[in-house]
Amino acid sequence: MSTTVPFLAVRDLVRRFEGVRAVNGVSFDLPAGAVVGLIGANGAGKTTAMRMLATLDLPDAGTIKLNGVNIVEYPNEVRARIGWMPDHFAPYPDTTVADYLDFFGRAHGLRGADLARRLDEVADFTDVRVLANRPMDKLSKGQTQRLCLARTLLNDPDFLILDEPAAGLDPKARLEFKNLVRVLRERGKTILISSHILSELGEMCDTLILMDRGAVMHHGDTSTILRGGKGTTCLMHIVVHGEVAPLMQWLALRPSWKVTEELRNGARAEFTGGDPEGLATELRRLVRDGVAVVDFHREERRLEEAFVEMLREPPVL
Template sequence: MIEIVGLTKKYGSFYALQDLNLTIEEGTVFGFVGANGAGKSTTFSILATLLQPTAGDAFIDGMSVTKNAHEVRKQIGYMPDFFGVYDQLKANEYLDFYGASYGLTPKEREALIPKLLELVNLEHKRYDYVDLLSRGMKQRLCLARSLIHDPKILILDEPASGLDPRARVEMRDILKELKSMGKTILISSHILPELAEMCDSIGVIDAGKLIAQGSVHEIQAHLQSEKVLKVKLAGPAKEAMAFFENDPLVSKLVEKPEKQSIEFLYRGTEEDQIRLLRQAMERSLPILSFAEEETDLEDVFMAITKGVEVK
């Protein structure tokens, strides 16, 4: 559905994008994550036909964004990170204006607008002025605007930026609903945990380059050469500490007396973990639980973008 081939954008000697290659399948939600200035908005502006690349091309449903811009615009709904609204219009008038801009008849707009407002949970604000809406409501109204011509693809640049936790949950639920309707959604954020629950897969961009791609779990597993294992004990830790310390795959063993547990880094495979636990049980160590601790997603993001090892 979306294919990006060798996409490059250069300003003088500065590369905003460098040879970006990416394929996004139809009906999926793809998250584009990167720090501010990494190249997310540049990529989205090119996909939305608002910016010409220096080199390469991108294809929306088989159409080039550089050669078939007019046709591409019919297939996409674009929500930029910063957008203007017409404050003196009511919510329904705002959507009516954009519906007319897309060539919808008055009868079509009359039937469609209530459905869009219901979809984004704004039907009760239909007759409220836009400038009186909260930031989260304005975000959802702009999402409704991007849907007014029923596009196949949604390109949403930082749609949850500046929203409170409740508004973020509402936005996430709306995106799930849009996915169930068969929309292909490309969404960006500089916060990895924000995208983790919404996306089928993610791509991490840094300094204009795509440096990781896959599901959150795949990226996390690829980065972690060492796993954090936590062992909770029902008795003294001295014997257990000595046992785990002797394993060549264990490092940085730490006792946590207040939690009656020990933690350590482990370089082995899952089969190695099974062997280690079996041997510990054969020694009759007082183990209540033996588990791998999940790495914080923010740590994963920092590891990807800074090239450091996740611990």
């Protein structure tokens, strides 16, 4: 009986700093071609874990295998397949964009026509060709991030590790970056991406990994996390005509409802018993009791809400 080897298999990963376990027994698998979000508060261990996956740091215990190759024991065999984009990217002084990319292309062993072709490909893909002669320290934040991504792609890696790639970007630059991630996904790249902009991770990622205090607390597909794992509990958006007070009073009297947000013209509230018949019954009761409902629909939780809620729950291992 044959078994499929995961694209990335992380088992019991541990990293200590001065006796503190920054990464504490982390295990997860990533399938090939997936876009996976890594979320967690500052100090949760995300960057430390990503640096070990990128072969830039050694674990104190545990294994990391990329297509079956142990990258802790044989890092040189897999480095050509990994692209690492750090969260902090300092410009080189007195260096143009073109010179910077040429330097890293040569560091990857590219020469001659192969180097020229690859430089053209990444410059076109990340839209940095027009910046070729500009000094690195004269770039905007968005331009700097695009340059860092171009450098990350020079070796045409199968596995991209992107640590806070959208940090500090304006809305236009974030949208452009999301589009680049989408195209990379279409090209079959496997991507692990961390970000504090949780709403955008929800849009980009197939699955999410939540870390807290060095451990993986949850790992699941994005849609399930957004729906919540409480069986028949669902999040409802209720809009009323006129005063909101009657709706709030009605919800407060019913133990199956919990208001999560009071709105100018209604409320968002969790309902336990969220099957279609139960929701239909609640809507009839609302109208019968004189609440002027004009909209009553089910919606997904915001990822920020799901994140906070998961931190309150026991870990799902």
